Amino acid sequence: MKSLKEKILKEGVAIGTEIVKVDHFLNHRLDVKFLEEVGAEFKKRFKDDEINKILTVEASGIAVASLTAPYFDYAPVVFAKKAAPNTMTEGFYVAEAKSFTKGTVSLLRVSERFLKEGDKVLIIDDFLAHGQASLALADLVEQAGGKVVGVGAVIEKGFQGGSERLRAKGYRVESLAVIDNIEEGRIIFK
Amino acid sequence: MKSLKEKILKEGVAIGTEIVKVDHFLNHRLDVKFLEEVGAEFKKRFKDDEINKILTVEASGIAVASLTAPYFDYAPVVFAKKAAPNTMTEGFYVAEAKSFTKGTVSLLRVSERFLKEGDKVLIIDDFLAHGQASLALADLVEQAGGKVVGVGAVIEKGFQGGSERLRAKGYRVESLAVIDNIEEGRIIFK
Numbered sequence: 001m002k003s004l005k006e007k008i009l010k011e012g013v014a015i016g017t018e019i020v021k022v023d024h025f026l027n028h029r030l031d032v033k034f035l036e037e038v039g040a041e042f043k044k045r046f047k048d049d050e051i052n053k054i055l056t057v058e059a060s061g062i063a064v065a066s067l068t069a070p071y072f073d074y075a076p077v078v079f080a081k082k083a084a085p086n087t088m089t090e091g092f093y094v095a096e097a098k099s100f101t102k103g104t105v106s107l108l109r110v111s112e113r114f115l116k117e118g119d120k121v122l123i124i125d126d127f128l129a130h131g132q133a134s135l136a137l138a139d140l141v142e143q144a145g146g147k148v149v150g151v152g153a154v155i156e157k158g159f160q161g162g163s164e165r166l167r168a169k170g171y172r173v174e175s176l177a178v179i180d181n182i183e184e185g186r187i188i189f190k
Numbered sequence: 191m192k193s194l195k196e197k198i199l200k201e202g203v204a205i206g207t208e209i210v211k212v213d214h215f216l217n218h219r220l221d222v223k224f225l226e227e228v229g230a231e232f233k234k235r236f237k238d239d240e241i242n243k244i245l246t247v248e249a250s251g252i253a254v255a256s257l258t259a260p261y262f263d264y265a266p267v268v269f270a271k272k273a274a275p276n277t278m279t280e281g282f283y284v285a286e287a288k289s290f291t292k293g294t295v296s297l298l299r300v301s302e303r304f305l306k307e308g309d310k311v312l313i314i315d316d317f318l319a320h321g322q323a324s325l326a327l328a329d330l331v332e333q334a335g336g337k338v339v340g341v342g343a344v345i346e347k348g349f350q351g352g353s354e355r356l357r358a359k360g361y362r363v364e365s366l367a368v369i370d371n372i373e374e375g376r377i378i379f380k
């Protein structure tokens with residue numbers, strides 16, 4: 001997605017060799033008009049697929065998923081939670097997601113009421129890095145007996161191997177911008 | 191907002207005397223089409239106000255704020271963070287928000303780059319309970335030298351005093367549904 005790459009180059013900041021900071025439009029401040037274009041692009045990539053649910057994880061995935069849903073006939077969005085809230089009194093599916101950047105392991109949870117057998121799920125996230133969050137989300141879908149139609153990431157850090165891990169498990173991956181490398185503060189796309 | 195009250199009665203679950211669980215459309219599963227109506231209603235309430243920024247807090251506020259922004263000429267949405275991320279390397283405003291339900295204190299942070307002197311800010315959140323999150327968000331706006339135009343909450347738990355606390359400080363509050371009481375599993379609106 002050309003406009004996304006231009007935006008990353010214009011507004012993104014490379015930190016060290018592994019981190020791209022895009023908090024001007026994606027992770028802290030949200031450019032909603034632009035994220036609608038991102039949603040339209042996901043629709044273009046998955047236009048022939050039957051999708052009845054969009055799954056993401058709090059927090060940064062929520063805006064992207066919410067602004068993508070209108071293009072998929074307002075498919076319900078479900079966001080996995082990283083902590084068990086006091087209102088989550090019933091059963092839930094749970095999967096582990098390791099964060100390499102933070103050095104922590106999160107437990108992602110979705111209520112059993114919101115993922116069902118036969119669901120055709122598009123997984124959406126802001127970043128695809130090592131792929132741990134997406135693998136955990138796919139695990140939740142499959143625990144429920146649903147099918148992962150694909151994984152859509154706004155930005156993929158290609159050098160961290162997430163898409164290879166997902167494809168090795170048979171999942172289709174569509175990343176709207178793939179960063180190949182970060183060299184001396186420069187972001188280099190594939 | 192009539193359709194919202196109907197939705198709360200139909201899909202909401204009262205737990206004890208203090209908690210209303212609306213995770214079917216607002217807090218875990220998101221009904222995006224309905225949240226667009228919520229956004230339109232906020233515009234109706236604040237139609238004569240000059241607003242150049244929408245501020246919320248992760249996680250559940252993000253969807254509501256993102257789907258409200260289009261009605262305010264795509265004003266940028268900023269969501270306060272509850273943890274300091276490793277990419278937040280520069281200065282930020284910080285304010286304390288106590289959670290009565292969880293018994294914890296969060297530090298809400300917004301980068302100094304995203305709140306400015308002269309900003310006219312609409313604070314949006316999913317719930318208004320004791321008002322601690324909204325008061326902290328208002329504090330962040332004022333630290334930056336901005337003005338809080340108002341606080342818009344989807345659901346207010348009127349019996350927890352948040353709107354009184356906010357109004358006592360001079361803030362305008364618009365709640366789209368005000369719950370007066372929860373009695374024996376029944377949700378009673380004002």
